[in-house]
Amino acid sequence: MKEYITNSVEETLAAAVEVAARLSAGDIILYEGDMGAGKTHFTKGIAKYLGVEDEITSPTFALVNEYYGDVPLFHFDLYRIESYDDLYAIGFFDYLDRGGIIAAEWSENIAELKKELGEVISVCIEKLSETGRRIIVSGKYFGD
Numbered sequence: 001m002k003e004y005i006t007n008s009v010e011e012t013l014a015a016a017v018e019v020a021a022r023l024s025a026g027d028i029i030l031y032e033g034d035m036g037a038g039k040t041h042f043t044k045g046i047a048k049y050l051g052v053e054d055e056i057t058s059p060t061f062a063l064v065n066e067y068y069g070d071v072p073l074f075h076f077d078l079y080r081i082e083s084y085d086d087l088y089a090i091g092f093f094d095y096l097d098r099g100g101i102i103a104a105e106w107s108e109n110i111a112e113l114k115k116e117l118g119e120v121i122s123v124c125i126e127k128l129s130e131t132g133r134r135i136i137v138s139g140k141y142f143g144d
Helices: 009-020 039-049 084-089 092-097 113-117
Strands: 002-006 028-032 064-067 073-077 101-105 121-127 133-139
Touching: 002 009, 009 039, 009 133, 028 039, 028 113, 039 073, 039 101, 039 121, 073 092, 084 092, 092 101
Parallel strands: 028 101, 028 121, 073 101
Antiparallel strands: 002 133, 064 073, 121 133
8 A cells, every 4th residue: 555645736646657657558546535536637647657648637528538648548437337237338348458547536436346357456535635635545566
């Protein structure tokens, strides 16, 4: 487990870049955190490390945004996803075979997802203040 305390968006991005340096194609990141905690900002840091030049935006309405850099990044929003049937309907499992990194916000909405996917990276982001965040990274590469 690795814990970061960040006090700005820039520090959150730097923490994400550090985490991204350990990632490989095929990895899955499952985010947990309240609305506005910084999940999309964290994804921006991962994308930066991967060489993505596109603007990273929340996939709230699209459900998935695809970005291409050194390794593809598939950024999911599972906020409105309630079941495995919903995951199949949006093609989530098809992305597992596409050789990229999956970053899925609101993974806590499907309790069994972490267990079902096996070795994943969990990123829990907690708001401490307007700009302060506590970020706990665990799982694959980070222990439990």
